[in-house]
Amino acid sequence: MQLIKTLPQRLRRNLVPVPEFASSFAREVPASHQQLLPTLASYIREKKQVDVPLDAFRLEQLPPHLLMNFRVIDEHGRQLGMSRNFIQLHANLAPKISHEIIIQESSDEAKASEERYSEWSFGKFNESREVARAGQRVTLFNALVDEGDAVVLRTFDTRAEAQKIHRVGLRRLFMLLLKQQVKYLEKNMPNAQRLGMLFMQFGTQQELQHQILVTTFERCCLNDPLPTNETEFLKRGKEAKNRLQLVAQELAKLVANVLAEHQSVQKVLPQIKAQKQAYQDVCAQLDLLLHKHFIAETSYERLQQFPRYIKAISLRIEKLHSNPGRDAQCMMQMQPLMQAWQNFRQAQQGNEYQLLDEFAWMLQELRVSLFAQELKTPVIVSVKRLEKMLARIRG
Secondary structure (H helix, E strand, O other), X not given: OHHHHOOOHHHHHHHXXXXXXXXXXXXXXXXXXXXXXXXXXXXXXXXXXXXXXXXXXXXXXXXXHHOOOEEEEOOOOOEEEEXXXXXXXXXXXXHHHHXXXXXXXXXXXXXXXXXXXXXXXXOOOOOEEEEEEOXXXXXXXXXXXXXXXXXXXXXXXXXXXXXXXXXXXXXXXXXXXXXXXXXXXXXXXXXXXXXXXXXXXXXXXXXXXXXXXXXXXXXXXXXXOOOOOHHHHXXXXXXXXXXXXXXXXXXXXXXXXXXXXXXXXXXXXXXXOOOHHHHHHHHHHHHHHOOOOOOOOOOHHHHOOHHHHHHHHHHHHHHXXXXXXXXXXXXXXXXXXXXXXXXXXXXXXXXXXXXXXXXXHHHXXXXXXXXXXXXOOOOOOOHHHHHHHHHXXXX
């Protein structure tokens, strides 16, 4: 009942009287290991045909005694922290606990975990290992950590964090292996000066070249499955050696196309300032697509679509002059989906969620379909399809 009371009035009014509805839920839905919020949202949808986003439940409004109280203790039973806010507790203690895990291991293990490697000389890489803590077996996750001129082996408490860090560390090890190729690419980046001029709005030429370089190594060396021993590592490096220059050229050409399209949009964008809603929407879309780190943070497959996305913006601006009413209608179709995506993204608090990421890119395809149909889309996309996808995300 208290959870339902935290819902906004526009949703809660469908569930009155709240005590009776809460009693029906408790009576009809058996206790299980399923998460409470998705189960309750599904029950509401089934009984009242009302979609309740998970982030509509405002947990901060619950009485404190209804929130779980988390305590973290060490192997000696000493309390390290306590809070009803698990995310904050984790953020406060994770760095400290990770550090303590390292120093509590035997001196030989601790020394090995911080040894610096400039080549693969640490034997087989295992994704995880178990250690004894407070009388229990705890799984820790291994990763190579980038230290610039070397990598070190460290452990992390979640697989997702370790995998993300490990890819960067492994990439550094490949760059150390192929350091002559790195030097050549740094000195001979295709169209470096022109690219630097086009990128000036976002960062320096050096920052741009660095992103092209690391993305080139990402494409050439880090395809799954990742190497787990020296033999696999050296074989992958040998295969990549002769591809690096070609891939760097392809990537530089693609980035040039993206930045050139962006420059074209910037020239005509002031023409629609009077159309405040459309102007703000276009600016928000450009900020989402293009930023200082967009090359390194966007997969190559997605990056290949950027010229089309930005070209679609140019076409939208052209059409806006002759038919502003149609543009407004298209925006009305987009806005509920955009708002839902933004709400879910905030609720994720930086955690990666593949379906939500896919939904974000489908929103870009929907923009093309609505505002610049002549450019076509590689997949069938519509408002109804995205609404169904949104329902899957909501669970």
